[in-house]
Amino acid sequence: MPELPEVETVVRGLLQSNIVGKTITEVHIRFPKLILDPKAFVKDVVGSTISACTRRAKYILLTFNTGKTLLIHLRMTGKLLIVKKNDELSAHEHAQFTLDDGRQIRFHDVRKFGRFYLTSDANEFLADLGLEMLDEDFSFVEFCKRIGGAKRSLKTVLLDQKVIAGLGNIYADEVLFQARLLPQRKACTLSKHELKALCDSIQQVLRSAIERGGSSLGSGLGNFLNSYGQAGKNQNQFSVYQRTNLPCLLCQSPIQRVVMGQRSTHFCPHCQK
DNA sequence: AAGAATGTTACATG
DNA sequence: ACATGTAACATTCT
Numbered sequence: 001m002p003e004l005p006e007v008e009t010v011v012r013g014l015l016q017s018n019i020v021g022k023t024i025t026e027v028h029i030r031f032p033k034l035i036l037d038p039k040a041f042v043k044d045v046v047g048s049t050i051s052a053c054t055r056r057a058k059y060i061l062l063t064f065n066t067g068k069t070l071l072i073h074l075r076m077t078g079k080l081l082i083v084k085k086n087d088e089l090s091a092h093e094h095a096q097f098t099l100d101d102g103r104q105i106r107f108h109d110v111r112k113f114g115r116f117y118l119t120s121d122a123n124e125f126l127a128d129l130g131l132e133m134l135d136e137d138f139s140f141v142e143f144c145k146r147i148g149g150a151k152r153s154l155k156t157v158l159l160d161q162k163v164i165a166g167l168g169n170i171y172a173d174e175v176l177f178q179a180r181l182l183p184q185r186k187a188c189t190l191s192k193h194e195l196k197a198l199c200d201s202i203q204q205v206l207r208s209a210i211e212r213g214g215s216s217l218g219s220g221l222g223n224f225l226n227s228y229g230q231a232g233k234n235q236n237q238f239s240v241y242q243r244t245n246l247p248c249l250l251c252q253s254p255i256q257r258v259v260m261g262q263r264s265t266h267f268c269p270h271c272q273k
Numbered sequence: 274a275a276g277a278a279t280g281t282t283a284c285a286t287g
Numbered sequence: 288a289c290a291t292g293t294a295a296c297a298t299t300c301t
Contacts, residue, residue, distance in 0.1 A: 002279065033296095058280080075280050077298085092298090111297050113280065152290070161281085168279055217279070220300055224279075262293080264277080 002058060002074040004133075004166030005209035005234065006224050010080055011055045013227030014105075017082045022099040023049045031094035034107070035116040044068060044118060045097070057129045057165035061122060069122040072107070077222035078114030081106045081229055092221065110222045130163045133202050143199050147187050154190075154198070155183035155260045167202070170215055170241045173266045175201045177240045182272045183258075183265050209234045217242070240266040 002010070027045050029038040048064035055061065060072040060080065072080065081093075085104045089096075095107040095116070107114065119125045131146060132138065146164070150157045157163055158172040167175065176183050178201035181194060190198065209215060214232035216224045225231055239249055244257040248268040258265050 006279080073280080075296095076278070109297095110299065111278090111280095113296065113298095115281095156291090159280090170279060215279080218300070220278095222278075222299065261291080263280095 002076075002078065002214075002224060003168035003171050004055075004058060004206055005171070006214035006232065007055050007058050007060060007074065007166075008210050009214040009226050009232060010074075011053055011060055014053045014060075014080065014082070017103075017227060019082070019099065019105065020050050020053055022101055022103075023047065024097050025100050026096075026098035028096045029094070031109075031112060033112070034094055034114070035118065041116070041118055045070065056122075056126050056132070057161060058168070059126065063122070068118055068120050069125075071117040071119065071122065071125060073115050073117075074109070075111070075113035075115070077111045078107065078109040079225050080227050081108055081225070082227050105227075110220075128162055130161055130165045132165055133199075134206060140196070140199055144192075144195050147198070148190065148195060150187035152187060153183060153260060154181055154185050154187055155263075155265055157187045158202075159261065159263070164202070166206070169263045169265075170238070171205055171209065173241045174239055175205045177266075177268060177272060178205055180272050182269075183260060183267055185273075208237070212237065240268060242266070 024045055027042045029035065029042065032038050035041050048066050050062055051065045052063040058073060062070040083104050083106055085098050085102055092110050093106045093108045097105040117125065131143060147157060154176060155172055158167050158175065179198045181198060212232060212234040213226060214224055215234040216231035217235055240255050243255045243266060245254045248255055248271055251270045253268055253270040255266055256269050
């Protein structure tokens with residue numbers, strides 16, 4: 001689940017929990033593939049103080065006073081949970097960071113796709129990622145430059161993290177509905193007006209999803225939860241995602257589902273052009 | 274019980 | 288170099 005709004009929700013939760021300024025007294029990695037060199041990682045991080053917690057694309061960045069940055073990618077089912085350090089360990093908790101105030105940050109991941117990366121140069125690590133759509137210095141001109149010429153379909157382009165950072169399968173579909181554009185449209189066929197609609201839709205969809213605390217699908221263990229273990233509310237706002245054959249909210253036509261680039265893709269064949 | 278699931282990457286093919 | 292397609296990762300849910 002975790003796309004930009006979910007990752008942003010996690011980061012805001014961590015900030016609210018006042019983890020910045022806390023020192024890490026103990027680290028346990030119980031799933032070795034989580035990070036390149038678990039032993040070196042533990043050695044490196046123990047004793048560090050968290051100096052910042054931010055987001056870039058779908059990465060959570062924990063910056064330490066040592067100058068190193070821990071980048072966490074949740075992939076499909078990863079979660080970061082804040083608990084008391086004596087809380088019983090549950091299944092799928094693959095890493096834990098004990099803080100000097102008696103709490104722990106735990107990494108929970110059913111499918112084990114999530115990864116940690118420790119770097120002394122976060123900028124270099126993140127250099128190839130695409131536009132940050134909600135940044136203060138976001139520029140529509142830059143957006144057009146990146147999207148406008150692409151010969152690929154809009155769906156593929158929106159999912160390409162090197163073009164635009166942070167959209168995933170859910171929000172790509174929602175954005176295209178909001179912009180009234182078919183996922184199959186080639187990006188290079190968009191008029192200036194349509195590019196503007198696309199740009200505005202991305203920002204609106206992301207902003208409102210963040211306001212609602214992200215999207216949580218279903219009730220399983222893989223479901224998105226924020227750092228307090230709470231579900232989001234945005235799943236109730238979907239216009240097309242997982243609404244196959246249900247009536248379009250605007251025109252009542254049945255929502256269609258096709259597969260593009262191995263991902264299920266939902267759209268209204270009447271409203272989207 | 275087969276198929277799909279929010280993400281990414283590596284590899285192959287055109 | 289670009290575009291598309293497939294498999295793989297690991298597990299759970301429908």
